[in-house]
Amino acid sequence: MAVSVAPRGTLVRNDALQRVLAFGALIVLFVVFSLASPNFLQFNNIVGILLATAVNGVLALGVTFVIITGGIDLSIGTVMTLAAVVTGVVITRWNLPVPLGVLVGLLAGAAAGLVNGLIIAKLKIPPFIATLGMLNVAKGLALVISGLTPIYFNNAPAFNTIAMGSVTGAIIPGFNIPNAVLLFFLAAIIASLILTKTVLGRYTFALGSNEEAARLSGVNVNAWKIAVYTLTGLFSGLAGVIIASRLNSAQPALGQGYELDAIAAAVIGGTSLSGGEGSILGTVIGAFIISTLTNGLRILSVPQEWQTVVTGAIVVVAVYLDIVRRRRG
Amino acid sequence: MAVSVAPRGTLVRNDALQRVLAFGALIVLFVVFSLASPNFLQFNNIVGILLATAVNGVLALGVTFVIITGGIDLSIGTVMTLAAVVTGVVITRWNLPVPLGVLVGLLAGAAAGLVNGLIIAKLKIPPFIATLGMLNVAKGLALVISGLTPIYFNNAPAFNTIAMGSVTGAIIPGFNIPNAVLLFFLAAIIASLILTKTVLGRYTFALGSNEEAARLSGVNVNAWKIAVYTLTGLFSGLAGVIIASRLNSAQPALGQGYELDAIAAAVIGGTSLSGGEGSILGTVIGAFIISTLTNGLRILSVPQEWQTVVTGAIVVVAVYLDIVRRRRG
Amino acid sequence: MDNVVVLMEGITKSFPGVQALSEGYFELRSGEVHALLGENGAGKSTLMKVLTGIYPKDSGRILYKGQAVEIPTPKAAQDLGISIIHQELNLMPHLTVAQNIFIGREPRSGLRFVLDEQQINEQTRQLFDMMHLQLDPRDKVGDLTVAKQQMVEIAKALSFNSEVLIMDEPTAPLTETEIEDLFRIIRQLREKGVAIVYISHRLEEIKQIADRVTVMRDGRYINTVGTRDVTIQQIISMMVGRTIYETAPEVPETADHETVLEVKHLNRGRSIKDVSFELKRGEILGVAGLMGAGRTEVARAIFGADPIDSGEIIVAGKKAPIKSPQDAVKHGIGYLSEDRKRFGAALGLDVETNIALSAFQKFLRFLGWVDSGKTRTTADHFVKALAIKTPSVRQKVRNLSGGNQQKVIIGKWLTANTDILIFDEPTRGIDVGAKSEIYKLLNELSSQGKSIIMISSELPEILRMSHRVLVMCEGRVTGELPIAEATQERIMHLATQRESYL
Amino acid sequence: GATSATSDSGGGASQGSAAGAGTTGSQQAGGQPYVAIISKGFQHQFWQAVRQGAEKAAQEMNVRITYEGPESEAQVDKQIEMLQTALGNKPNAICFAALDSQAATPLLEQAKAANIPVIGFDSGVESDIPVTTAATDNIAAAGAAADKMAELIGGSGEIALVVHDQTSRTGIDRRDGFVNRIKEKHPNIQIVDIQYGGGDQLKSTDLAKAIMQSRPNLKGFFGANEGSAIGVLNAVKEMGKENQITVIGYDSGKQQIDAVKSGVEAGAITQDPIGIGYKCVESAVKAIKGEQLPKTIDTGYHYYDKTNIDSADIKPLLYE
Ligand SMILES: Nc1ncnc2c1ncn2[C@@H]1O[C@H](COP(=O)(O)OP(=O)(O)OP(=O)(O)O)[C@@H](O)[C@H]1O
Ligand SMILES: Nc1ncnc2c1ncn2[C@@H]1O[C@H](COP(=O)(O)OP(=O)(O)OP(=O)(O)O)[C@@H](O)[C@H]1O
């Protein structure tokens, strides 16, 4: 017993150090942008960054799970849109209460994830292809269901407060953190608990580490894989509700391309695309790195074409730093 | 020796059967569309399909190599654009001869691929992230270099014939297969020879099958990986030349999104995203499946949103058929 | 007999191009250790995989305690009380030891879906205490040596408290002390009435531990006999269908040959400490040691697979700056890894490509064009020369049995034709027939003037093959013995000279 | 001749532009006012032309501008984020081409609260916050294209549309403006197909070919933006039907200009992108100074063809 306590201690210390270092890239960005522009480090702008992180962040949380299983989900962006549209239809066309609309939206996301999971687990279609198919199917369905027009939540003013109201502002006047941000943090905490404390989390890692070994150990690999994709879909559903609430409308045409940002967030945060490794904290940091970068470059009025170049380069650098950090650790 | 001749025979027969079956999905599509519309199976339309396949097909050829190594290249679409822009600059702004412009365009593609390869092999950045970075960098550079405007090849009328002239038409009057198509087939043949007959091809498979084993066999894994990504970049460069020639202009804003179609073509054609498996013939068929599907649905005037849904579903079905076929084979 | 727990009859199973089992038969009684023997590819693993729900059988029936049963999944086998240690490691490297052991049946706390991590670790610790195993349940499996990983596999199988326990070559990666621990555990289980299937190619173990022996050949059942009623020679002839004559090894005098490889003061982290030795032309240098002695590390360092901190490698009298395996091959060094699945074979590729992998430059024409006729004939040659059992050189290596995979890798290095060959556990998981072929091969190679470093955890093998023996312990060379002076006792003495004792 | 349609400019007077409050406190270094321009795009020619006009005005009036826009007209949220970031930079005025007016409303209200005048451009912002809007009436413009098409094909026959986007405001307005005008005024003309190519020249080319393939009797083609029009032109050339199909395009760019000159393209609608950009910055400067502005500034649209392409009216409206 006594023997095993000592290494445990160093482990914790290492972990703590690692966590601080993981913030490294983010802190560097903050420092650089703060020095470069007085408009960067201001309450409103920070809230802006937080808000800009929310949707991509929630998508990234979801996709972290499938990436840890060694899979991928390219459909998260358009499934988000589909969920937003479904919520819009339920609330504005069917005139049902907002909570019900939100619930149906979440379920729509989960259902898309379930279909992904079934196709991947049962038909043995590679996740890349299965979810590429779903990307298109969800995109098309979102257009079909919406009738090709944005759906506005004008009949339900409450809907907008889901993302844009501020619970903190109600408690501490002036401290107006939009609910979208709080929802993102709440989702991150739940995701983290699921990943580290529950059976689902354990099997998420097991699948990514050695699926065959898990199968031979009697784990119902298919069922858990389906569960993981469904969970990812559920997060996409949540992202859909948040984006619809933020825009006060369900925009049927956006969504494609969002998957790459979300995957980048997870990977910048240290989630390994070959599976078996990853953390929610990392993903959250990764998502903030991306939105901080975008925001800062805009604040500095860097020409847009150069923003693209710089973003591309910094994504690579951030992942490189993470790799170096872990190699040392 | 005699022993090994017999299984060789059956192997060949199996291979032949497999090849026919691989065409299965394509043939089904052809039959269905031919029955559904009299306008489908006509010389002009078939040429149209061939032409529509050329750019995506060349990209898919390139990406097949990296996928077989177990990697991925998301930057092929924007690297294509970058190559097109570079070609445009050389030919129209610097007024250099067309062949030189083409050469520089090809080299620009190869250079982007080389950078991908270096980042992946030397810095150990996961290919997904390295090439996602390159996607953005190439996109930005294409905009920067072009000055955000299309570059027109008006000073070099010869340039347009690279893709749109017809060597076959010159030989057999009326049989006007555009050169873009011939270039695609030529590229496919070369790709196939590289993949099956050369040491680069062998190592492409070896990297994808077990990179560590290859390394421990004395294979210079890094060098060959860099070579493969460079080759993929070269194909993107060729795609850039073809698209610029076909549009008679370098359009700096397109390209993103093309990578998914190209990857889908490779995977529909049986290339395994986990590496070690794949063929050029398969990729060619995969590319034709995609363009035939797109063309057929358009010919039938299926509403766009439904085209998206159907395409998504059929990609999954095609891969499923391929998996079933190979399970049986 | 009414204490028969498992009865398998008329089991057939085929894979594309291979009839792995035809009329497989197996009878297992409670409270016995039943050895299942046969050459590589005889179908032992396949038979056990059918029993544990991994492969569906084509035909035949399985009786469990007299009842006909269907076992469609690994879970079904577990539920019946059958557990298995696979020939290949089946662990999740990113999870901890305890998490691996309890995967699929984790203790839960409070809410049904929340894990009780403390409980998992505690139960694992108890299990390890019982096995006398020094291992922290919270260590990541990926950080462990192959041997430790194998012990985790064994612990996992034991944790099921099954009535039937199948061990498919459990001792292959283990060294003597661990094997003794394992045997002690096996005997305890036998006392408790557990039925144990024991598959191994180390026939001397069979005599020690097994009660009965079933021999298979070419997917067929040959015979079942009591261990006490037969000699090892008889078992061998049942396995191979012929008699194997072992000639007494001749040890050539190599002391005055020139030195082809000299290693000077090699250091790497904590695992290699000031290692120096020489290798002569035509010599087989055996390297002995316990698990974790650092032999594999030294081999990998010489081969350039891992970077070194300091030290020199001198090949044929010239300093060789080896920074990568590629450099090593250029300097005429080949290395056959102990972990063939991870580092040895490209399993997804065919036999031909694997055999040519180290030496493509020999098959090149212009522009990197591979002369495939030449690769084919070379591959065919080695398939025949090494008696590799495969339907064709186009077969994927994944579909070969473990032993045949090993032979393919040997074929690869013979193709590369390097002067210095480092064989790390070359006969791990290889049947007697193949083993003697490999021994013959090693001898032939050395008589052709090739120099061989043979790392082995099997002392009889070390004693039989080596011309000289190097012993390592905790990353240091603790002794060097001419073969004439080497005995099991002296080697063990050197292999246990831990730094703490000095 | 040219069909010029400039509707009533200067509708109602604006309700005041916050009385120059924006000029205090947030004036940028050197006293140069700062105008943030958020457009609907930045990579495409049309948006670059708008930018050109804006930059011209900025130089003349000594203001600093930034110009950005999302990559596609579907990215409503990206545009909202750009607007939000722009607010963080405390501009003296904002020029905004809303992809979705409603989605932008809360931020526009924020701008109003901060006394930052907002000038709408390109298409209308459905809100009373913008002090003025410099926009083209896309519906009317597309209607004019429809009339022209009817005239050129003789009032009957099959025509098809290639549109850049089926959900964006400009895509919908141009499509509907065209389609409705045909339905209302030219009942003998049949619109047989409408497809969407995302403004991607290659995709638009391939899909226009497919349409021509499935509709052998097609007489006319309307390409609803530059990329779509170029796609149609490529398709017509590749199918060798230069003299059989009447192509009407939208916007300009070198390829369309050449095609109009050579007769392959009958003509096209041009807006005045440079003028839009110029007017927009000009209005921003006026708003900053607290001047009164008309509620709308119609920047107009024109139909151009071979006959008037080099005229003094049209030439300045075209970009290469
Ligand atoms: N998944 C598979 N696909 C194709 N062939 C297989 C497969 N698994 C086993 N085989 C073949 O079945 C035969 C029996 O293999 P098996 O692994 O049971 O042998 P074994 O007796 O365990 O040999 P070893 O002692 O080498 O482990 C071999 O010829 C092998 O090549
Ligand atoms: N997970 C680990 N953590 C720390 N050190 C390790 C670990 N794995 C191996 N080592 C170090 O590597 C050294 C050598 O291991 P190696 O596998 O080379 O030994 P070996 O003699 O070849 O034994 P084996 O029979 O297991 O192959 C060990 O002494 C140990 O210090």
Ligand SMILES: [Mg+2]
């Ligand atoms: Mg076996």
Ligand SMILES: [Mg+2]
């Ligand atoms: Mg070892």
